[in-house]
Amino acid sequence: MDLKNTHKSKITEHKLSTDIYIAQIDNFTESTESILKGIDKRYIQFYFCTKGSLTFNFNNGIYKINLHENKSFLFYYPTLDIPLSLNINAESKVYIIVLSIQKLHELFAEYEIQNDLISSMNKEKFYIERDIFPALKIVLNQIEQMKLSPQFQNLFLIGKLYELFTLYFSEIENENEHCPFLNDEKESKQIKEIKDYLVADYKNPPTIKQLCEKFSISEYHLKEGFKEIYGTTIYGYLLDKKLEYALHKLEEKKQKVKDISFEIGYENPSHFISAFKKKYGVTPKQYIKQSE
Numbered sequence: 315m316d317l318k319n320t321h322k323s324k325i326t327e328h329k330l331s332t333d334i335y336i337a338q339i340d341n342f343t344e345s346t347e348s349i350l351k352g353i354d355k356r357y358i359q360f361y362f363c364t365k366g367s368l369t370f371n372f373n374n375g376i377y378k379i380n381l382h383e384n385k386s387f388l389f390y391y392p393t394l395d396i397p398l399s400l401n402i403n404a405e406s407k408v409y410i411i412v413l414s415i416q417k418l419h420e421l422f423a424e425y426e427i428q429n430d431l432i433s434s435m436n437k438e439k440f441y442i443e444r445d446i447f448p449a450l451k452i453v454l455n456q457i458e459q460m461k462l463s464p465q466f467q468n469l470f471l472i473g474k475l476y477e478l479f480t481l482y483f484s485e486i487e488n489e490n491e492h493c494p495f496l497n498d499e500k501e502s503k504q505i506k507e508i509k510d511y512l513v514a515d516y517k518n519p520p521t522i523k524q525l526c527e528k529f530s531i532s533e534y535h536l537k538e539g540f541k542e543i544y545g546t547t548i549y550g551y552l553l554d555k556k557l558e559y560a561l562h563k564l565e566e567k568k569q570k571v572k573d574i575s576f577e578i579g580y581e582n583p584s585h586f587i588s589a590f591k592k593k594y595g596v597t598p599k600q601y602i603k604q605s606e
Contacts, residue, residue, distance in 0.1 A: 322600075323339055323340060323341040323342065323343070323347045323402065324339075324340045324342065325337060325338070325339050325340075326338045326340075326361070326458075328467070328468070328471055329471055330468050330471055330472060330475070331417075331566065333413055333414040333416070333417040334411075334412075334413045334414075334417060334457025334472075335410075335411070335412045335413070336409070336410070336411050336457070336471060336475070337409070337410045338407070338408070338409050338410070338457070339400075339402055339406070339407070339408050340406075340407045341402045341403070341404060341405065341406050341408070342405065343404060343405075344405070344571070345404055346402065346403055346404060347401070347402045348399050348400070348401050349399070349400045349402065350397065350398065350399050350404075351397060351398045351399075352395070352397045352398075353395065353396060353397055353398050353412060354395045355391060355394055355395050355396070356392075356414050356415060356416070357392060357394060357412050357413065357415065358388065358389075358390040358412070358413060358415050358418060359388070359389055359390065359396070359398070359410070359411075360386065360387075360388050360410070360411040360482075361381060361386060361387045361388075361409070361410055362386045362408065362409040362411075362446055362450070363381045363382060363383055363384070363385055363387075363406065363407070363408050363446075364383065364384065364407050364408070364409065364446065364451065364452055364454060364586075365383055365385070365405065365406055366383055366402075366403050366404065366405050366407065367381060367382045367383060367403045368380075368381050368400050368401060368402045368403060368406055368408055369381070369400065369401040369403075369407055370398070370399065370400060371385070371397070371399040371401065372399070375399075379441075379443075381408075381443070381463060382406045383406075384445060384446045384451075385443060385445060385446065386443070386444050386445070386446050386450070386482075387441075387442070387443050387444075387606055388440060388441075388442040388444075389439070389440060389441045389442070390439060390440045391413065391439040392415070392439065393439075394431075398410070398412075398572050409454050409457070409458075411475070411478075418432060418479075419432065421476070421479070428557045429483055431487065432483070433470065442486075442523065444485075444486075446560075447485065447558075448557075448558050448561045448594065449481050449593075449594065450478060450481050450482065451561075452595060453474055453477050453478045454478075455601075455604040455605060456474060456604065457474050458604075459472065459604050461525065463502070463556075470490070480572075493562060501531075501539060502543070504529060504531060505536070505539045505540055505543055506543070507529070508525060508529055508531075508536065508540070509540070509543075509544065509551070510592060511525075511528075511529075512525075512548065512551070512552060513555060516552050516555045516556060516559075517556065517559075517577070517578055517579055518579070519548075519549075519552050522536065522537070522548065525548075528536035536548075555588060556578040556579065556595070557578075557590055557593050557594070559577055559578060560574050560575070560590065560598070561590075561594070561601065562587070563577070564598055564601055564602055565605055566606070567602065571583060571586075571587070571598045571599060574586070574598070575587075586598075
């Protein structure tokens, strides 16, 4: 699949092998750019819209799907060739990853990863739209900002592709909130209500004791149940929410790093910088530079 730069867009392509292809299309004009390329049924397609919006055209434009900023779209149809047919709206940006379903199966099999979605992909079609969560956006930014000599580019991109798939598919698995610890459906529902209560005011969270009193739950059941459902501790979950909020604030470029750190409850900005780097692999200032 070959795409060429036009007067409407900048296209960056990377062919990592006969089975893996990555492209970034940046429509920097005030008009819509149309892209049409053939892709056969051996391939699964991923799209990440990080700016603006775009439209997928299926069946010669009879059926359309819109994808908006900070949304991703995966689709795979094992019995029908689905060509890449996009209308990329003005001032919009999209990342495209196309790889053979065989390659994806081999990757998961190599590391003995069991995933129901991957296992069933040879049997049925999939259309999945999801948010681009912050960790994924970091990886996409790193791909765009790559500045390496040609001999190292493919090695770097393969690593980033593995990282992206790890984050993407593990997040889908984590969204399945089945909890073997909480066999009682009432208790499971209660934990989810506590999570919603925490998220509503995550900058000023209550203590564990206060949560137990408010929701009439033991500390043991609260801690163990929360970790079973959400895969982390209560305060680990809240830290993730704070850092995600900070990342969005950094993207707005309206506040200084220290002001954002104070806003989310850090008394010392250096502690915020350390926490941010531990989660996203870059400092806040490095992230701002990558996003430019």
